[in-house]
Amino acid sequence: MVDNDAxxxxxxxxxxxxxxxxxxxxxxxxxxxLDRAMLSAFTEAVGATGADGDPGGGRVADLGCGPGHVTAHLAESGLTVFGVDASPAMIALARQAWPGLRFEVGSMGALDLADGTLAGILARWSLIHTPPAEVPAVLREFHRVLAPGGHLLLGFSATEGPSRPTQVFDHAVAPAYRWSPDHLAALLDETGMAEVARLVRAPQPTDRRQFQEVHLLARKDRT
Incomplete structure (x- = not known):
């Protein structure tokens, strides 16, 4: 269930x-x-398995696409990709910047897509705004729309130590949460999406926030 107030x-x-x-x-x-490298790995993984398990790609959704710059990067990499964001203002900017791509207003917790129709989902620093109690339901929605063998790439900031599953942090725009990578990987596994790889980037001296950044790549079961 989506918290409409949040x-x-x-x-x-x-x-x-x-x-x-x-x-x-x-x-x-x-x-x-490192971000480009993980997006490249995601692109290759998606290209190996399309909708219904067919080779050759398939549609990809960039959920929480913002102004569309990463959607455009994936399109330039050869993916058939479209962007979804809850913010109409962000979607308007994305459409203006990349008129040849598809962008639409929507919620990642209630996607207007048929079951098993996506080869890939990117949720890069967008799931962080979902209250932790609602994340399992959002992951089930991702699982619903992914084709068997389809891939999910999550981007988020890590908590301080595995004993803390989530932590609130002072995001500059909206309330947000950091996640233990192991805890989030366990939730994915419970949903039917197995971890394939993860990339953890240590905080750099110039970073505003001294958090580890995590890219977590998972694949939906073929059964």
Whole structure:
């Protein structure tokens, strides 16, 4: 069940910050080789298995796409990708910047997609705004729309130590949560998505927040 109050608050906060956010992050991948490497691994994994297990790719959803810069990067990498975001202002900026790509307003907890129709899902620093009690339901929604063998790539900030499953942190735009990678991987496993790989980036001296950043790649069971 989606907490509509939390979703509305996040939507309104990103609407208000959309232009500043887009300017700040538009070129962020250029200086993030590890992020690009994990997106490349995701692209290759998706390209190996399409909808219904057929080879050759299939559709990919960038959930929480923001102003669309990562969606565009995936499209340039050869994926058939579209973006979804709860913020109408973000979607408007994405459509303006990349008119040849598909972007739509929506909620990752209630996707307007048929079962098993996606080869891949990217949720990069977007699941962090979902209250932890609701995350299992969102992961079940991801599982529903992924084809057997489809891949999910999550991006999030790690908690301080595995004994703390989640922690609230002072996100600049909207309330957000850090996750223990092991705890989130266990939730994925319970949902029917097995961890394939993870990349953990240590905080850098220039980072505003001294958190580990995690990319977690999982695959939906074929059964």
């Amino acid at each position: 979703l509305s608050a996040t939507r309104e906060a990103y609407d208000a910050a959309a232009h500043e956010y887009a300017a700040l992050f538009r070129d962020s991948l250029r200086d993030s080789p």
